[in-house]
Amino acid sequence: MLWPHAKSVLKAIVSPLLDATGVYDRRIEEVSVREDRWTILMYHRVVLDDRADPFRLGMCVRRDRFEAQIRYLKSRFNLIGVGEAVRRLTQGRPLPSRAVSVTFDDGYLDNLEVALPVLESHQVPWTLFVPTGGLATGEPLWWDRVIHAFACTSRSWIDAQAIGLPRLRRRLSLAPWYRRRSVEQVLEALWSLPMAEIESAVLRLERALAPRVRLMPLAHRLRPADVRELHRRGVEIGAHTVKHPNLCLTDRDQLRDEMLDSRRELEALCGSPVEGFAYPGGRMNQAVKEAAHEAGFSYALATISAVNHLPCDAYELCRIGMPDAELPDFKRALSATMVRGDGTLHSIA
Ligand SMILES: [Zn+2]
The missing domain is CATH 3.20.20.370 (Glycoside hydrolase/deacetylase)
Structure with a gap:
């Protein structure tokens, strides 16, 4: 496929060459130096x-890349x-x-x-x-269960309608070159459902794919004591x-x-x-x-x-x-x- 190849060429060759000319730094400077601009970044x-x-x-984001990004952000x-920013703007x-x-x-x-x-x-x-x-129980997040099931299955296809996603093509391939596309389609389809239907669809998907846990551990979440420690x-x-x-x-x-239940639980946990x-x-x-x-x-x-x-x-x-x-x-x-x-x-x- 041409497009992914073109993107990897861009990342490996073109971006470093252009970066050496300072063009990216100049563009970022032009936007961020203005006093009426505020940039908020998101990581997971x-x-x-x-x-x-x-x-x-x-x-x-891999740790070494993250550290380079943070070092750059800190320098610029x-x-x-x-x-704190919202408090300043409010005042x-x-x-x-x-x-x-x-x-x-x-x-x-x-x-x-x-x-x-x-x-x-x-x-x-x-x-x-x-x-x-x-x-408190460390229960995995619903999309991580989906990703894990797709990553750790030996099945070659999945019936999207049987798991409760009728808008998708019935037979989704799990062939290595197509599996990523199938995961993306399933995640996007799940986002269009109310929570109760997401929960039952994820259960059916796990049963259908029978993931082998040993192939890849599920992503670990913070525990309540960890959240308290981060706040501290x-x-x-x-x-x-x-x-x-x-x-x-x-x-x-x-x-x-x-909104209120999550807010109250975190306030009780952190005491603020x-x-x-x-x-x-x-x-x-x-x-x-x-x-x-x-x-x-x-x-x-x-x-x-x-x-x-x-x-x-x-x-x-x-x-x-x-x-x-x-x-x-x-x-x-x-x-x-x-x-x-x-x-x-x-x-x-
Ligand atoms: Zn989120």
Whole structure:
């Protein structure tokens, strides 16, 4: 296939050559130096090797690449916590020029074990958004169960209609060259379902694929004591619902419960107010925004891949997903998104 090949050539050859000319740095500087700009970045996992993300779905950044990205951000920008930035804006105080905030979603154990030492060594403030459902029991997140089932099955195809995804082609191939496409299709189809249907569809999918656990461990989540420890070490903790549903498909009572229950559990765990919220998968509409305001959050983050132009809507803050990329290609992707706000960096969760 030509396109993936062209992309790998771009990453390996063209990006370093262009980076050496300083073009990416100049583009980033032009956008970020303006005082009415605020860039919020989004990570999920920082991992020690590539096996944690078998389908390259954009959830993981390798540790060495992450450290290079953080070092670059620290050298170029003024890093500020999201909560602190919102407080300043609410009080009519300006943000520093080149204001950038770092966020993580979903509460993986590697945030504590791998990302925290890097962020602490560079004194980077950051915010972590944690779904509370299954936090105490370590129950895996629903999309990780899907990824695990696809990665660890010996089946050659799956019947999408039998697992409750009638909009997909009935027979999805699990051939090595097609499996990633099938995972993406299933995840996208699951996002279009209410939470109760996601749960039953994931169960049916696991039964159909019979994954062998030994082939790849499920991604570990933070435990309650870990969340408390991160808070104690200065990390801002934000809410991310209980079950991580598509909030656009959630009725009014469930919306309120997802927001308030997760907020109260995190406040009890950390012993301090939780001010921020991140919409699961970035999925939101006007009713969801209003619910976040009514639930008492000071701000809420979406995943619209763009720089925030101040003054901006505190309940629809844009965030740019960070790629698992070497520094030149990281700068190419960041500069392209900052300049165009084109949504090319997208995340599934
Ligand atoms: Zn999420």
